[in-house]
Amino acid sequence: MVDGMCGINDSDEQVDEFIRILSSVKDKVEVRISFLNYTKQAEKYGYLSPSFDRLREIEQKLKDNGFESYSFGNISNEEIGCGQLVQNKISKEN
Secondary structure (H helix, E strand, O other): OEEOOOOOOOOHHHHHHHHHHHHHHOOOOEEEEEOOOOOHHHHHHOOOOOOHHHHHHHHHHHHHOOOEEEEEOOOOOOOOOOOHHHHHHHHHHO
16 A cells, blocks of 8 residues: 655655566555545654545556555545554543
8 A cells, every 4th residue: 555645755766666676576565545545644744645636546447457446535635544543532532
């Protein structure tokens, strides 16, 4: 799984590097691209997720290079893909 992060791994250069490094195993992996989950560290360092459209562009670039790839989440990022958001809320309440 690849969490998208603005300015960290969402540039064409970073995607190209990812493709280059994993090209020899592209038939053995499936790449899930997701919005960056909220965490206290993400908030602390100001990490943000790329837009839905940018995640789709990255997904398509991977597909164009022979990778099985899909985006996880929806356009408003309302779908919780893992327990981090829920756990953070539970931690604040207890």
